Amino acid sequence: MKVKVEVFLKPGVLDVQGKAIEAALGGLGFKDVADVRVGRVISFDSAAADKAAAEAEARRMADRLLANQVIESYRVEVQ
Amino acid sequence: MKSAVVVFPGSNCDRDCAAAIERSTGSKAEMVWHAESELPPGLDLIVLPGGFSYGDYLRCGAMAALSPVMGAVKQAADRGVAVLGICNGFQILCEAGMLPGALLRNAGLKYVCKAVALDLVNGQTRFTSGYGEQREAVMTVGNGEGNFFADEETLDRLEGEGRVVFRYRDNPNGSARGIAAIVNGPGNVLGIMPHPDRAYEPDLGSADGALLFQSVAAAAA
Numbered sequence A: 001m002k003v004k005v006e007v008f009l010k011p012g013v014l015d016v017q018g019k020a021i022e023a024a025l026g027g028l029g030f031k032d033v034a035d036v037r038v039g040r041v042i043s044f045d046s047a048a049a050d051k052a053a054a055e056a057e058a059r060r061m062a063d064r065l066l067a068n069q070v071i072e073s074y075r076v077e078v079q
Numbered sequence B: 001m002k003s004a005v006v007v008f009p010g011s012n013c014d015r016d017c018a019a020a021i022e023r024s025t026g027s028k029a030e031m032v033w034h035a036e037s038e039l040p041p042g043l044d045l046i047v048l049p050g051g052f053s054y055g056d057y058l059r060c061g062a063m064a065a066l067s068p069v070m071g072a073v074k075q076a077a078d079r080g081v082a083v084l085g086i087c088n089g090f091q092i093l094c095e096a097g098m099l100p101g102a103l104l105r106n107a108g109l110k111y112v113c114k115a116v117a118l119d120l121v122n123g124q125t126r127f128t129s130g131y132g133e134q135r136e137a138v139m140t141v142g143n144g145e146g147n148f149f150a151d152e153e154t155l156d157r158l159e160g161e162g163r164v165v166f167r168y169r170d171n172p173n174g175s176a177r178g179i180a181a182i183v184n185g186p187g188n189v190l191g192i193m194p195h196p197d198r199a200y201e202p203d204l205g206s207a208d209g210a211l212l213f214q215s216v217a218a219a220a221a
Helices: A016-027 A051-066 B014-025 B068-078 B088-095 B152-160 B210-220
Strands: A002-009 A039-045 A072-078 B003-007 B029-033 B045-048 B082-086 B102-104 B112-120 B136-143 B147-149 B164-168 B179-183 B189-192
Touching: A002 A051, A051 A072, B003 B014, B014 B029, B014 B045, B014 B210, B045 B068, B045 B088, B045 B210, B068 B082, B082 B088, B082 B210, B088 B102, B088 B189, B112 B179, B147 B179, B152 B179, B164 B189
Parallel strands: B003 B029, B003 B045, B045 B082, B082 B189
Antiparallel strands: A002 A039, A002 A072, B102 B147, B112 B136, B112 B164, B164 B179, B179 B189
16 A cells, blocks of 8 residues: 655745745746645555554654644545 | 763764863763664753754754664653753653653854854753853854744743743844743743853853853752
8 A cells, every 4th residue: 555644834824935835836927826834755665454444553753754734734545 | 979971973062061061060961872772870951952863864963863872861751850952952851741842943044163252041940050140151053954943832831930040142043032042931942042161261262161061060969
């Protein structure tokens, strides 16, 4: 199974990279863009027994390492 | 004073810290590699130095916080040994859960490297008792992720409990409430973004950092 963990800064935490990209997009003429956020995706292969087990394990990874929950939230996707 | 400086792969202020300790207090620091699971016995001070541990992979300090040595650092902190995290060391302490909050990308997006004026907010800690009547200090910052963040409740608690130790006079990186240094509840773990290890004699532009190491040494005597 392919597991993807998406990590973003929490709403309310200033995303300065997102702001800079938003300003640059505006400069390129993309005027309908708002609330640009920059995150990261961590993807890996999982040999867990089933999708639920893979997701639970990915959540444990995110809680312990992949995300810093003081500032970030995450989303797990298993395919 | 018996002290140790932890060396992570990517630390680049470890020798500055050792020099600062020696020049400020007259005692030599022991260098401890991050893969060690034990620290030398009888330490009074453990320093987590600045730099780019593990290349800042994932998040600044995230990998270093999981190093074998950090288990021993936590145990020593629980026993009351002074732990000083400077710059990347501050980030590591936050990532390890030994201090609250986190260090975000600087508000101006740029790496900031310059001397800054600090207000000493709490001169009663183990790290600052030596400042006496002096209520300001000059040290240099050198960081790209020095923007201290914590939720409002945590910030109120830190201020209420006197745990904000230094504040920037002119906030260089967007830190919440201008916070440059905080201490843990028991007062033996300090995280500081500016570098006392780059301010230990007048030829470096400031000797104000020496007082921090001397404070710890005096408390240990």
